[in-house]
Amino acid sequence: MIAAASDAIWDNRAACGRMYKVTCTGATNAGVxxxxxxxxxxxxxxxxxxxxxxxxxxxxxQEAFAAIADLNAGKIDIDYVQV
Incomplete structure (x- = not known):
């Protein structure tokens, strides 16, 4: 399971290789x-x-998203913690 990091956690490449536990917390739109x-x-x-x-x-x-949420949502709210 893989992901890309935004500036919020990228840390000038330091985030590359880090592991995060990600949990879906809710919808961001009316789609799902x-x-x-x-x-x-x-x-x-x-x-x-x-x-x-x-x-x-x-x-x-896509594989990681599908593990925690309906793909039709497209975008979700999450909680995450480095593990």
């Missing part, structure tokens, strides 16, 4: 009212998600 599956996923930061395209703290791979 209850997107969360009630699970968490541990992802490895392998890339940088630069602005302005990156609007998230952690951009999950």
């Amino acid at each position: 009212a209850q997107p969360c599956k009630g699970t968490s996923v541990v992802v490895k930061i392998v890339d940088y998600c630069p602005p302005p395209g990156c609007r998230a703290t952690i951009d999950l791979s």
